[in-house]
Amino acid sequence: MLKFKNVVKKFTKVRAVDDLSFEIKKGEIFALLGPNGAGKTSSVRMIMQIMEPDSGSITFGPSVMQGDKVNRSKLGYLPEERGLYQDAPIIKTLVYLSTLRGSDPAEAQKKANAWLDRFGILDRKAEKISTLSKGNQQKVQFIASILHEPEFAILDEPFSGFDPINQELISDIIRELRDGGMTILLSAHQMQLIENIADRILMINNGKELISGTFDDIRNNTISDKKLIVTYDGDVKNELFQGSGDIRNSIMTAPGEWEIYFSENYSMNEVLKIMIAAGSVKTLKTSDVNLHEIFIESFRNGGRAHE
Amino acid sequence: MNNQLKTVWNVTKWEYTRFFKWIDLIKGTVFFLAFGLIGGVIGFWVASDTITTPDIAVHEYGDFSSENFQSSQFTFSDRSEDAMDVLLEELEAGDLDGILTIVSTDSATIRMKGERGWLTGLRQHLREQRTDLKLQEFDIDASVFAAIEDGMVLHTEFDRGSESSSADKWLAGIAIFLILMAVFMGFAYQFTAITGEKQQRITEQVISAISPQTWIDGKILGITGIGLTYVVYYGGLGLIGMVALINFTGAPFGQALVLINPGLLILFLLLSILGILMINSFFAGIAATIDDPNTSQKSALMMIPLYPVLFAFVAIFNADSTAIQILAVFPLTSYAILPVRLVMTQVPWWEPVVALVLLAATAWLFRVWAGKIFATGMMMYGKEPSLREMVHWFRRA
Numbered sequence: 001m002l003k004f005k006n007v008v009k010k011f012t013k014v015r016a017v018d019d020l021s022f023e024i025k026k027g028e029i030f031a032l033l034g035p036n037g038a039g040k041t042s043s044v045r046m047i048m049q050i051m052e053p054d055s056g057s058i059t060f061g062p063s064v065m066q067g068d069k070v071n072r073s074k075l076g077y078l079p080e081e082r083g084l085y086q087d088a089p090i091i092k093t094l095v096y097l098s099t100l101r102g103s104d105p106a107e108a109q110k111k112a113n114a115w116l117d118r119f120g121i122l123d124r125k126a127e128k129i130s131t132l133s134k135g136n137q138q139k140v141q142f143i144a145s146i147l148h149e150p151e152f153a154i155l156d157e158p159f160s161g162f163d164p165i166n167q168e169l170i171s172d173i174i175r176e177l178r179d180g181g182m183t184i185l186l187s188a189h190q191m192q193l194i195e196n197i198a199d200r201i202l203m204i205n206n207g208k209e210l211i212s213g214t215f216d217d218i219r220n221n222t223i224s225d226k227k228l229i230v231t232y233d234g235d236v237k238n239e240l241f242q243g244s245g246d247i248r249n250s251i252m253t254a255p256g257e258w259e260i261y262f263s264e265n266y267s268m269n270e271v272l273k274i275m276i277a278a279g280s281v282k283t284l285k286t287s288d289v290n291l292h293e294i295f296i297e298s299f300r301n302g303g304r305a306h307e
Numbered sequence: 308m309n310n311q312l313k314t315v316w317n318v319t320k321w322e323y324t325r326f327f328k329w330i331d332l333i334k335g336t337v338f339f340l341a342f343g344l345i346g347g348v349i350g351f352w353v354a355s356d357t358i359t360t361p362d363i364a365v366h367e368y369g370d371f372s373s374e375n376f377q378s379s380q381f382t383f384s385d386r387s388e389d390a391m392d393v394l395l396e397e398l399e400a401g402d403l404d405g406i407l408t409i410v411s412t413d414s415a416t417i418r419m420k421g422e423r424g425w426l427t428g429l430r431q432h433l434r435e436q437r438t439d440l441k442l443q444e445f446d447i448d449a450s451v452f453a454a455i456e457d458g459m460v461l462h463t464e465f466d467r468g469s470e471s472s473s474a475d476k477w478l479a480g481i482a483i484f485l486i487l488m489a490v491f492m493g494f495a496y497q498f499t500a501i502t503g504e505k506q507q508r509i510t511e512q513v514i515s516a517i518s519p520q521t522w523i524d525g526k527i528l529g530i531t532g533i534g535l536t537y538v539v540y541y542g543g544l545g546l547i548g549m550v551a552l553i554n555f556t557g558a559p560f561g562q563a564l565v566l567i568n569p570g571l572l573i574l575f576l577l578l579s580i581l582g583i584l585m586i587n588s589f590f591a592g593i594a595a596t597i598d599d600p601n602t603s604q605k606s607a608l609m610m611i612p613l614y615p616v617l618f619a620f621v622a623i624f625n626a627d628s629t630a631i632q633i634l635a636v637f638p639l640t641s642y643a644i645l646p647v648r649l650v651m652t653q654v655p656w657w658e659p660v661v662a663l664v665l666l667a668a669t670a671w672l673f674r675v676w677a678g679k680i681f682a683t684g685m686m687m688y689g690k691e692p693s694l695r696e697m698v699h700w701f702r703r704a
Binding site: 084086096 | 510
């Protein structure tokens with residue numbers, strides 16, 4: 001669906017995207033992650049043709065092309081910078097934005113009604129956008145990005161501004177859209193949600209790739225799939241954790257409680273010896289590493305995000 | 308209709324209906340008429356209460372007699388027998404409006420509580436009485452005096468094929484006024500539309516769907532449409548008012564309409580539409596560079612298109628000066644100045660042709676330039692492009 005190849009984008013003082021390459025397959029949910037200023041928005045804007053790369057190429061699959069040009073009506077976009085015409089009625093705004101992407105107005109109105117109904121705001125369709133709460137405005141913005149049924153949709157922070165129930169609703173809808181054949185590029189900070197719905201993940205920092213692949217691939221290739229949670233009675237000689245080649249990282253999560261991440265070729269026996277040597281162990285258990293931890297860990301090791 | 312034109316039309320309709328609402332216009336007109344009516348009633352009441360026939364006591368007549376002081380505008384009373392103190396008391400009590408003391412045919416004094424509007428009428432009355440007295444004194448016949456006063460009639464002839472009628476001159480004046488109105492409308496709406504979209508962060512969503520040029524084209528057409536609708540609406544209202552006035556006064560309205568040259572009317576319309584399109588393109592380009600309208604220095608640039616309309620009023624005084632001849636074909640000013648030249652003097656056939664071609668080309672160039680500025684300027688949050696950058700984009704256009 002999309003090939004992003006050796007793309008470079010420079011601004012006056014910053015190399016926002018630095019020789020970045022990735023590929024998005026048709027019908028998948030592809031998550032683009034990174035700290036603030038990592039180059040996500042610049043990458044997204046280049047894909048959406050809002051800005052041009054300085055070098056490299058961005059090519060779309062044939063289903064999005066019309067001759068040698070990108071058919072914008074096949075693309076959907078939920079920008080990070082949200083905004084709607086505050087003084088315009090909801091239904092009118094949705095139909096207008098959909099017709100800009102080539103939809104038939106009557107068809108767009110029908111679909112908009114169905115989507116508003118699903119989000120529980122159909123009865124307010126004639127009201128001005130400004131009368132809606134922030135969360136409901138987010139729903140309208142989300143509908144606007146997919147109402148014209150694009151082949152490829154970029155959803156930048158789709159969960160932002162929603163409560164947990166609506167975050168789940170959005171997750172379900174994104175999965176449904178993917179199952180219906182839509183390709184989705186997702187950028188978000190809600191790691192738990194990304195972990196549940198993304199087929200593949202790309203983490204970037206300073207415009208470069210840090211890690212990529214399926215969640216399982218990433219977990220296996222970064223800090224191991226498990227972590228150890230140890231609680232102690234009394235003092236802990238945590239300096240012992242630093243000097244070991246079997247322990248990659250340790251984090252104190254509460255007084256006396258430590259999370260221990262293993263190195264690539266660790267020995268559990270050696271790790272346990274260190275745990276015991278460090279203090280009086282009260283409890284010990286293993287746990288799966290989640291995306292949030294991978295994200296934090298990756299940036300500790302892969303470089304610091306610039307502001 | 309191809310897709311791009313269809314999208315331009317969609318944006319045009321959106322921008323037009325976003326700002327233009329018949330109901331608001333009608334409400335505005337009703338309010339305007341209601342306030343006009345209220346103002347008129349209050350004004351009439353204030354005037355009728357204020358304007359009364361003043362009571363003037365004549366204390367001394369000088370060389371005049373009391374017979375000279377008969378007037379429908381004033382109630383003069385002969386108080387030459389009364390003491391000044393008595394008259395002053397009556398003036399203080401409000402029983403008198405003034406005390407007139409005439410010393411001679413060349414000097415008189417009026418004593419009042421303060422400045423009054425009827426003083427001009429009193430001066431006129433005294434002047435007339437003095438003239439009559441002097442005519443008698445110098446034994447001059449009234450008809451002789453009237454002949455001296457008549458003066459000389461100066462007839463005007465113009466070195467041109469056909470003279471524009473008064474109706475054409477009125478038409479040119481109205482055209483300039485309506486252009487001025489459309490310029491203000493364009494200024495207000497482009498400014499609100501574009502800076503508002505920028506501040507509401509709508510830009511990125513729309514610009515990912517359609518090209519900046521398509522978007523700006525729709526905006527320019529939509530907002531020009533609003534300006535022209537207002538012009539037609541208020542022009543129509545003015546016309547209705549004029550017909551009502553003419554019917555009321557019994558003037559031949561139909562004959563006045565016949566005097567309007569249809570060729571000039573079409574030319575004025577073309578110049579107005581192209582001029583307004585060019586100005587709205589300029590406004591759109593500048594508005595796209597403004598990040599915060601409350602603090603931006605560039606807001607002042609939006610006033611530039613008002614200058615040509617002001618120059619047009621100067622053109623009325625000497626439509627044949629070299630500067631005005633140049634400005635009549637110069638595309639940034641021709642839409643306002645050429646109509647004045649066309650009705651005030653003889654204009655060669657090629658002048659409107661050149662002016663129209665240059666104006667159309669400049670409107671197109673401004674449209675492309677606005678598109679370039681819009682494409683970059685609308686995505687610049689927190690900073691504005693410098694004038695140097697804007698000139699660079701203009702050269703690229």
